[in-house]
Amino acid sequence: MGLDVGVVGVGMIGQEHVRRLDGGPGGSRVVAVADADADRAAAVAARLPAAKALPSGEELIASDAVDAVVVTSWGPTHEPYVLAAVAAGKPVFCEKPLAPTQESCLRIVEAEVAAGRRLVQVGFNRRYDPAHRALKQAVDDGAIGAPLLVHCAHRNASVPPHYTRDMSIADTAIHEIDELRWLLGTEIAAVRVMTPRRSSRGGELQDPLLVLFEMADGVLADVEVSVNVHYGYEIRCEVSGETGTVELATPAPVTIRREGTVAGLVPGDWRERFALSYDVELREWVDGAAGGRPPQGPSAWDGHVAQVVSDAALRSLHTGSRVAVELPERPALYR
Ligand code: NAP
Secondary structure, three states: OOEEEEEEOOOHHHHHHHHHHOOOOOOEEEEEEEOOOHHHHHHHHHOOOOOEEOOOHHHHHHOOOOOEEEEOOOHHHHHHHHHHHHHOOOOEEEEOOOOOOHHHHHHHHHHHHHHOOOOEEEEOHHHHOHHHHHHHHHHHOOOOOOEEEEEEEEEOOOOOOOOOHHHHHHHHHHHHHHHHHHHHOOOEEEEEEEOOOOOHHHOOOOOOEEEEEEEOOOOEEEEEEEOOOOOOOEEEEEEEEOOOEEEOOOOOOOEEEEOOEEEEOOOOOHHHHOHHHHHHHHHHHHHHHHOOOOOOOOOHHHHHHHHHHHHHHHHHHHHOOOEEOOOOOOOHHHO
């Protein structure tokens, strides 16, 4: 049986996900879309064989035609849509961040716990990237012994004018927050954000940032967040262990040797770098939802913990101090 999906928010990533979900190999189709911009929703629906543009996300979630919901509107708008989907008993895939504060994420966790079953999956797509999966496999297999240090970089070519210093943590480094928990299988115990010399390419924006995470087992992880590098989009991760190191290889499909130089192509943005991860992520989500199984991917709890850490990192950014991360007890639903 296929899965009839409704998509709330059809901007950049919403349209990417619509393309993957409509007529994809898992037998899903997009039957409804909604967006704050009604003309955009109508234009997206017009390109799809079975989709209607509905006036609001709430009506889309309540529609009998919709089996499962994808929320790809802007982060601060996620909470009411995810709560409505949980109340309707429909599987919901929500792009990161689950919601903009730990309090709003906790309300989602509590709603799911009250419903007594997992319906929410959060779009932490790194977990589906083949290179990240191979990195984790090497660590889990003991190929480098016990991990000691992790070095990451999250580099964007540029960001839009409305991008703020806080977004470097809450929208950008939040990917590394989930990645580190998943990769190392342990929680983040404390965080410190440092502000190096500012890049002149970012105008008034404090860019880059250096974020230092202390994991609960003593591993230290540093993350460079640079959002105006201009040369392209680059994600790096190297794990240094007791007996060796493992790192993500360059994703360039070819290496060019000419005129005394060696060069590889750098992806332009996240769409190019992580295309395969979104394919796998949505395919696995569709398969689970169509089969009536609880989602196996990042849960509302993972979304909540990421937000607790993000909030701690923001406090560190604002105060310059190390901030300890206080996690509430994990509910039985997520054990
Ligand atoms: P975007 O291009 O701005 O798209 C968001 C869309 O949602 C816009 O069409 C916007 O309309 C609409 N919208 C705003 N408020 C709404 C509401 N209350 N109800 C319904 N629609 C609403 O943003 P984006 O880059 O696609 O990002 C969307 C989400 O995906 C964000 O949470 C972002 O962090 C996440 N994301 C994840 C990844 C990843 O790698 N996993 C990559 C990119 C983005 P207006 O333009 O009229 O406001």
